[in-house]
Amino acid sequence: MNYTEPQYETKSAFVAIVGKPNVGKSSLLNALVGEKVAIVSNKPQTTRTRITGVLTKDDTQFVFIDTPGLHKPHTKLSEYMNQQVTDSVADVDVAVLVVEPMGEIHKAEQDLIASFKTQRIPAILAINKIDTVSAKEKLMSRILAFSQAYDFEAIVPISALRGDAVDELLGELAKFAAPSPFFFDADTLTDQPERVIVAEIVREKLLRSLREEIPHGTAVAVERMKEREGGGILDIEVQIYCEKDSHKGMIIGKGGEMLKKVGSQAREDIERFLGCKVNLKCWVKVREDWRNRENIIRSFGYN
Numbered sequence: 380m381n382y383t384e385p386q387y388e389t390k391s392a393f394v395a396i397v398g399k400p401n402v403g404k405s406s407l408l409n410a411l412v413g414e415k416v417a418i419v420s421n422k423p424q425t426t427r428t429r430i431t432g433v434l435t436k437d438d439t440q441f442v443f444i445d446t447p448g449l450h451k452p453h454t455k456l457s458e459y460m461n462q463q464v465t466d467s468v469a470d471v472d473v474a475v476l477v478v479e480p481m482g483e484i485h486k487a488e489q490d491l492i493a494s495f496k497t498q499r500i501p502a503i504l505a506i507n508k509i510d511t512v513s514a515k516e517k518l519m520s521r522i523l524a525f526s527q528a529y530d531f532e533a534i535v536p537i538s539a540l541r542g543d544a545v546d547e548l549l550g551e552l553a554k555f556a557a558p559s560p561f562f563f564d565a566d567t568l569t570d571q572p573e574r575v576i577v578a579e580i581v582r583e584k585l586l587r588s589l590r591e592e593i594p595h596g597t598a599v600a601v602e603r604m605k606e607r608e609g610g611g612i613l614d615i616e617v618q619i620y621c622e623k624d625s626h627k628g629m630i631i632g633k634g635g636e637m638l639k640k641v642g643s644q645a646r647e648d649i650e651r652f653l654g655c656k657v658n659l660k661c662w663v664k665v666r667e668d669w670r671n672r673e674n675i676i677r678s679f680g681y682n
């Protein structure tokens with residue numbers, strides 16, 4: 380396995396479903412992922428996850444993300460990423476703007492369009508609730524108005540309630556999928572993506588603190604992620620693997636200074652990303668044959 384430049388046979392698309400309240404975002408998510416929706420949200424960790432649903436179809440995994448207002452989190456997130464994880468996690472690949480079939484462009488929608496522009500997010504317009512529209516011609520002025528406001532990649536009239544044209548929308552979304560590992564098991568949902576991201580944050584801090592001189596073969600794995608009883612704090616244990624004793628010394632630093640710095644910087648970012656208090660413990664371990672250890676590889680999110 381080529382660790383630095385992984386080749387994937389699978390693809391993923393990170394999709395933000397946005398729009399003003401009551402336009403049918405939740406209904407659309409349901410129509411898209413069906414029973415598999417928001418299994419993540421049954422878990423107590425829900426509050427710290429931005430992932431609302433996952434759909435795996437053939438070689439493509441769609442990860443739907445809740446990004447209210449599409450604000451900074453995902454641009455911030457992109458900083459954490461490097462070659463280990465594809466850009467698909469760093470940013471949403473595409474946004475779906477869900478709108479009503481009638482009326483003027485709402486202020487909230489203008490703001491969303493503005494954020495597509497500044498953050499260069501390709502977007503698809505889903506004109507929902509077309510089952511309430513008696514004649515298709517009535518949609519024309521709406522289509523025209525929105526296409527003047529933004530260069531949408533596609534405009535798809537749908538009915539989330541009846542499931543009309545939802546497959547068509549999915550087909551449009553698939554065009555934005557990029558080669559990557561599956562972050563979720565095709566059947567069971569886990570908190571794997573969060574683990575991958577947490578590991579990436581720690582790796583990024585290491586990279587910065589060691590001034591880009593992170594020893595070759597250094598890897599980060601999240602060993603444990605558990606909400607403390609009584610809630611409020613998430614305990615995270617991270618293992619930093621390196622290949623030599625000398626590397627271990629570099630990473631830990633004089634009197635543990637380096638590791639301490641990395642740990643506290645990483646904790647801040649993890650807290651910001653997950654939206655909760657975090658107690659982060661980092662350990663450094665020499666493991667010469669880590670590349671061969673399947674369980675470690677798997678803990679990075681590779682299958």
Ligand code: GDP
Binds near residue numbers: 398403406510511540
């Ligand atoms: P959200 O606030 O954007 O998540 O919107 P919801 O999915 O909660 O839907 C708001 C309301 O719109 C609910 O009463 C839905 O039943 C209704 N709705 C959603 N999609 C459709 C649709 O395609 N057709 C019709 N007629 N109603 C819909």
Ligand code: MG
Binds near residue numbers: 404405406
């Ligand atoms: Mg909703």
